Amino acid sequence: MxxxxxxxxxxxxxxxxxxxxxxxxxxxxxxxxxxxxxxxxxxxxxxxxxxxxxxxSGLGQLHAFTISRTPTAVFFTDEVPQKLAVIELDEGVRLTTTLVGVEESAIEIGMRVEPVFEPTDGGEGVLLRYRPTA
Ligand SMILES: [Zn+2]
Structure with missing residues (x-):
């Protein structure tokens, strides 16, 4: 889909x-x-x-998150549980995204995060995801 x-x-x-x-x-x-x-x-x-x-830099910190155990739309059924997050960039602006590469138990408000540039399925675009800094 x-x-x-x-x-x-x-x-x-x-x-x-x-x-x-x-x-x-x-x-x-x-x-x-x-x-x-x-x-x-x-x-x-x-x-x-x-x-x-x-x-x-794209660097920032986790401002808020929620784990969605039911898909937010039918298109995202394969992504459940979705780790939905609001990131505050070091410049002070906030953006909504999805956390990747992190276990639920390791997610903490305030943790440092870095951008992940995720190509879309069809390869025509790139989405901005976030993960904890290494
Ligand atoms: Zn102005």
Missing amino acids: NKPLPLATPTSEPFWEGLRAGEVRLQRCNACDRWIFYPRSNCPGCLSRDLAWSTV
């Missing part, structure tokens, strides 16, 4: 392009220096449209 995939927009395409290149890219506001995620056309802090893309 083909899983639903994110659809890039002109605003978000640099983020997805970064993942395909093995990089995490975030927007930053040139007017107030705020880091921004998710991709937008205007800064959520000062409404400026003067935003620029920067490549960041």
